[in-house]
Amino acid sequence: xxxxxxxxxxxxxxxxxxxxxxxxxxxGGTVNLFWYVQYPGQHLQLLLKYFSGDPLVKGIxxxxxxxxxxxxxxxxxxxxxxxxxxxEYFCAVRPSGTTDSWGKFQFGAGTQVVVTP
Amino acid sequence: xxxxxxxxxxxxxxxxxxxxxxxxxxSEHNRLYWYRQTxxxxxxxxxxxxxxxxxxxxxxxxxxxxxxxPKGSFSTLEIQRTEQGDSAMxxxxxxxxxxxxxxxxxxxxxTRLTVL
Numbered sequence: 001x002x003x004x005x006x007x008x009x010x011x012x013x014x015x016x017x018x019x020x021x022x023x024x025x026x027x028g029g030t031v032n033l034f035w036y037v038q039y040p041g042q043h044l045q046l047l048l049k050y051f052s053g054d055p056l057v058k059g060i061x062x063x064x065x066x067x068x069x070x071x072x073x074x075x076x077x078x079x080x081x082x083x084x085x086x087x088e089y090f091c092a093v094r095p096s097g098t099t100d101s102w103g104k105f106q107f108g109a110g111t112q113v114v115v116t117p
Numbered sequence: 118x119x120x121x122x123x124x125x126x127x128x129x130x131x132x133x134x135x136x137x138x139x140x141x142x143x144s145e146h147n148r149l150y151w152y153r154q155t156x157x158x159x160x161x162x163x164x165x166x167x168x169x170x171x172x173x174x175x176x177x178x179x180x181x182x183x184x185x186x187p188k189g190s191f192s193t194l195e196i197q198r199t200e201q202g203d204s205a206m207x208x209x210x211x212x213x214x215x216x217x218x219x220x221x222x223x224x225x226x227x228t229r230l231t232v233l
Contacts, residue, residue, distance in 0.1 A: 009157070034221060044160070044208070044224040090159050105150075105222065107159030 004093050006108035014116050015083055021076040021111050023091030033074040034092040034105070035065055044090065050074065051096070061085070086115045119143060121225035123209050129231045130199055137195045138228045142211030149192050150222060151184055152208040153177065160208050166192060167214060199232045206230075 007022035025031065035047040048059025055067040065076045074091060091108040122141045130136050142149045147168050152160035163182070164174045168189040178184075181199075186192040196203055206229050210222035 004159075036224075043226040044210075046221050046223075049221055092159075105160075105162065107152075107161070109157065110159050 004091055004106050004108040006089075006091055006111050008111050009109065010112045010114070012114045012116065013081060016080050017115075019076075019078045019081045019085070019113065021089055021091075021113070023074045023076065023108060025072050025074070025091075025093040025106070027072075027093065027095055030096050032094045032096045033065075033067055034094070035059065035063070035074070035076050036090045036092060036107075037087045038090070038110075039087045047076070047089075081113075081115045083115050083117055086113060088112050121209055121211050121223055123207075123225040123228050125228060126226060127229045127231075129233065131233050132199060132201060134199055135195065135197045136199055136230060137193050138207055138209075138230075139191060139193050140209030140211075140225060141191045142209070143223055144190075146211035146213050146223070147189070148212045148214045148222075149186055150210040150212070151192070151194050152210065154206040154208055154227070155204075163194075196230075199230075201232045204230055204232045 003026050005024045033050040036044045037047050038044050047063050048057050048065055050057045050067045058064045063078050065074055067074050088110045090110045092105040094105050121143060124139045128136055150165040151163040153163055154160045161177060162175050163178050164184050165172055166186040169186050181197045184194045206227040208227045209225045212222045213220050
């Protein structure tokens with residue numbers, strides 16, 4: 001069975017610090033990869049996605065992620081965080097393939113990020 | 118607002134009662150998904166529809182749970198004989214599937230269920 005692992009459950013950092021959140025998945029085939037964010041009191045929103053091509057993808061609000069196929073990883077990064085980046089971040093994986101019969105996402109447990117002023 | 122909407126946003130019920138939630142997806146999206154999220158966890162897949170057809174159900178979806186999407190637009194999720202363990206946030210998402218390609222999912226605000 002496929003699974004998604006997010007290494008940190010809670011991260012606390014100061015404004016202007018750099019952020020990197022780890023995400024590893026287990027699945028032997030081709031995957032689509034996503035990072036979602038949930039700001040306090042809001043619903044899940046897509047930060048960025050990787051389907052194919054350049055493994056370094058850029059998303060909204062200055063976030064980027066790098067897909068390293070050999071490491072089954074899709075880590076999220078932001079060079080300089082702001083207080084408004086306080087949120088919960090979820091990595092999600094979906095197998096892709098010729099049938100697309102598996103439509104559901106597998107989410108990680110999430111990482112709560114708190115940015116202090 | 119043309120996003121995914123869910124009603125009600127909150128539901129408090131007594132154990133043993135039945136509850137029904139509604140999800141209205143983005144209008145042109147043909148796929149609709151239900152997830153359950155508990156505190157400290159990511160969303161867990163329950164089931165999904167392609168138009169009106171329910172294509173897959175998780176093992177998490179016991180026989181007390183039933184979902185419908187009768188006209189391929191809105192969907193309902195019913196939980197019969199609720200148990201305290203059913204307390205969670207129930208999320209709905211929709212996406213557009215074109216041929217063999219399925220695009221990213223857009224999530225609704227969720228329905229928070231509390232079973233007393």
